[in-house]
Amino acid sequence: MRLVYQQMLAFFAVIASVLLLLGLSFSSMTKDMVYQNTWTSLEKYANSLVEQSVRISAGDPKRVSFDSESLLNSEVLLRNQSMHFTIYNRDNTAVFPDNVYISKIKASDWKKLNRGEIVQRVTDRQTKTASGKIEPAMTDVLKPYFYTDKQNKRHLVAVVKVGAYISNINSNIAKINSNLTKALAVASIVALLLAYFISRYLTLRINRLRRATNQVARGDYDVQLPSQNHDEIDDLVNDFNNMAFSLQASRKEIERQEERRRAFMADAAHEMRTPLTTINGLLEGLAYDAIPEDSKAQSIELMRNETKRLIRLVNENLDYEKIRNNQIALNKREFNAMTPLRTLVEQLQQRAEAKHDTLTVNGLDEVPVYADYDRFVQIMFNITANAIQFTDNGQITILAQRGNHGSVFKVSDTGIGMTDEQLANIWERYYKADPSRTSTKYGESGLGLAIVHQLVLLHQGRIDVMSKKGEGQLLRLFYQTRKIVKQ
Ligand SMILES: Nc1ncnc2c1ncn2[C@@H]1O[C@H](COP(=O)(O)OP(=O)(O)OP(=O)(O)O)[C@@H](O)[C@H]1O
Ligand SMILES: [Mg+2]
Incomplete structure (x- = not known):
């Protein structure tokens, strides 16, 4: 029925x-x-x-x-x-x-x-x-x-x-009874009409929802139904709208990811072909004894460097996937962030000098954080390396501060900066503001900030960035200082 x-x-x-x-x-x-x-x-x-x-x-x-x-x-x-x-x-x-x-x-x-x-x-x-x-x-x-x-x-x-x-x-x-019977008959007809209109109203709304569901089933997610927020059917309509909206959003996300993946595959193939061709040429030279004895050590060194680059590319991709799928375990503890930051500055000093940059770290003696030590270093290293990479003859400063609810780290540079549109995409995997840039000696896979972002989320921290084209960039990181015990 x-x-x-x-x-x-x-x-x-x-x-x-x-x-x-x-x-x-x-x-x-x-x-x-x-x-x-x-x-x-x-x-x-x-x-x-x-x-x-x-x-x-x-x-x-x-x-x-x-x-x-x-x-x-x-x-x-x-x-x-x-x-x-x-x-x-x-x-x-x-x-x-x-x-x-x-x-x-x-x-x-x-x-x-x-x-x-x-x-x-x-x-x-x-x-x-x-x-x-x-x-x-x-x-x-x-x-x-x-x-x-x-x-x-x-x-x-x-x-x-x-x-x-x-x-x-x-x-x-x-x-009296005959009057009553007449009144009952009229009331019954009115009741029947009323029942019909109420039922019809309900079924019309359900049918509208059904048509929209069919539309979604056919793959057309661009559908939003009006809702008055009056009753359970309106609640259902709201849920349906949310579902259609998330389906639409995830389809867009999938398309975007797919686009990035395709671009990355092209980039990766391009980037892999150069070192692989170099390695192949050198191996053939060695096989046919075409390389003079005194150049052999240099050729092997070249092959090692190229292989390292390939390994790095593969490793970073694997790392990103693991973080994204929650497959890494964080070994969180409290420590003074100034110790790893000072070591980091020492390690990157040479890179900075090569680009005629000054690299400094400022902060109190003691800036506590509650984090995974190695991942903290990885995050700060990536951000600082980027700052050096995109700054020539400039100033890079790392500032560590204690805030009310946690510690704040600010990495600022006076480099090339970014437009607002570029800024909106930097947490995306494989994103490079300037796709024409080919490999530099520090590698450019567009994975660094995507990994940083996922790691910060995993630490329940926050990261934001302000940038101006041609003026440089300021990146802020919020970390909790103590373990938060949930009640
Ligand atoms: N400090 C900065 N100043 C200007 N642009 C930046 C800065 N940091 C990042 N970017 C832009 O954001 C893009 C993404 O950075 P990300 O670190 O993810 O990738 P990458 O540095 O290109 O490659 P890698 O995976 O080797 O780090 C960069 O390609 C660059 O265009
Ligand atoms: Mg980088």
Whole structure:
């Protein structure tokens, strides 16, 4: 069954049950009320009858007489209203109307009357009287009357039975019920329409989501659905939008990575071909004894350098992959960062001098960090090597500071700098701001900063960079100083 009909059915079932329950209880309540009202008015008639026509002898309470003229008048009056009455004396004998066939009151009812209770009876079916007359179904009230003598003793003097035909009452009830049925029918139609519109609204929204899902399944991720943030379907729409957005983003990322990988493969092939051709040429020279004896040592040295370059290229790629896939374990500890920084400056001093740069490190004696020692050196080495690589006749400064929540390292240079567009890409693998640059003696695979970035993330640190084309660059690194124990 289609969802719209399922929902309609569910809505309608609930509404119809509520209406039915209300209808039934209302109808039984009206029936009770109508009977109660009838009994109350019958009781009032009985009272006025007794007041008008019963005479009790003051001397002897057992002597009761009835004013027959007033009784006859009352009878005519009541008959016009489809009611009739009977009066019984204390011996359970009918004294009015004057009819020998009137049966006595049932013993069980007589007992109740003697106790002073009012008896309300309903005879649902037609009855045949002793005289053979068919009496229609009716309801009546039996009310006892007492006389209290001087000794405060009560004496039953008369019982008045006032009856009305049920058919009259029932026609009233039937009228109310027919109105109620009409109201229920109208309410049911309104409920059905309401159920249809609500269900249709829901299914329309679901169908829209379905169409969008199919679109995504066909590979078109450029889809965003409107959401009012009202209900669970809107939540689903939000989740769907997020999913489509991430799929779109990851596809773009994959395409970008693929582009970089292709560029790198081309670069790597190009870079590998030069050393491999050199090595191959030298090996052939050695094989055919074409290299003079005194140049052999120099040729072997050349081959070693070229092989080292190849190994470095391969190693850096492997390292990046391992960091990216969380396959390296960090051996974190607290240490004074100034010790490795001073050693680093000493090691790179020669490179800096070769490019006529001055390289200095500034900071307090003690700048603590909580990090993997070797990886910290690797990060700082890469950044400083870059600064030297892209600066000629300039100044490179490493500044170590203690901050509020950790330590900060700033590496600034006065080199070529970068444009904003180049800056946005420097954490990408294989990115080189100037792709035309071929290999220098320090290697240029575009992997250095990508590795640095991944390592800093792995340390829960932060790295940012400010650069201006032609003016130089400032790179800031934030490190935590102490192990953070998560609660
Ligand atoms: N201090 C700097 N000044 C100017 N440009 C820089 C600086 N540092 C990095 N860059 C730019 O960012 C690019 C990426 O740097 P990265 O260190 O990742 O690669 P690389 O130095 O080219 O190669 P390698 O993998 O050998 O380090 C560089 O090619 C360069 O264009
Ligand atoms: Mg580099």
